[in-house]
Amino acid sequence: MERTQLRRQVALTRQSLFDQGFLDEQFIQLEDLQDDANPNFVEEVVTLYYRDSARLITNIEKALEKNSLDFNKLDGFMHQFKGSSSSIGAKKVKAECTLFREYCRAGNGEGCTRTFQQIKKEYATLKRKLEAYFQVVRQAGPAETACWPK
């Protein structure tokens, strides 16, 4: 009984992540790569993303603190960060990254700084939400990592 409720919770939590625009189709692509032999693939990729991108966030932060901004360098960092974010389906984060790159190309330092604050906010929010989601997934049991209705 409890398990059914947990499964319902998983489905609702998952749906809200899409409905609220936090995740896009790419997340579903990752879910499709899970099977009995690799039931936690999505969580593994997301964990790797947060671990790896922390480094990029720090680099961007340092680069933004300089008196004279190197927009090429900033754009380079952001290209990498956007790429990884895109690979896990982080929709809102990706959108802010696109904006950041536009400010880089325009040489607008203020725009970059402002947008970066937004990126960090979205990045942290998504992390919280995904952590909570994976926790319920684990509680509900292995069957939850099977194919989802599209």
Place this chain on the structure above:
Amino acid sequence: MFSGDMATAGEILRRSLTDEVGVSKGSVSGSEELHVLAVDDSFVDRKVIERLLKISSCKVTVVESGSRALQYLGLDGEKSSVGFNDLKINLIMTDYSMPGMTGYELLKKIKESSAFREIPVVIMSSENILTRIDRCLEEGAEEYILKPVKLSDVKRIKDVIMGGDGKQKKRRSVRKRGREDRNLFTITIVACTVILIDCV
């Protein structure tokens, strides 16, 4: 009356399809696994591409840079870690934007090598830049696909590679496929017109 014309039209279509696609055996038989060398500087993308390929029943070797890829292939001038005959890479998939050596530079080095120029190389990039796409295709890339890479991309590429005739495949691109489609479309219209005219 009907069936005769249908048969003729069908034959026209069938012949043109065979010409377009090429029915001869590929260099990789159905029972063999495709061995793909994937190159990407991103941890996340390496993990994803590896899984995409494994789930598509491919053998995968993943490296993090162009120089590592050349090292693996034994093209860096040093002794390679793998014996040449054991290598048998059937496809190389490389990210375009990488520090040090770009995917384009890696593509060039592979196409310059007599040992490996026949291996199809697919470029992956998050950026849809026509001049970049053109440059890669001109240099001999099999395809240029947009990231994030999907399972359907891998499946399609695998079908293309496995359906080859052993010879160096003509550079395929979304644009070129358009031309082939137009030919098939024209022939279909002609065939249907023949049937219709005969019915009147």
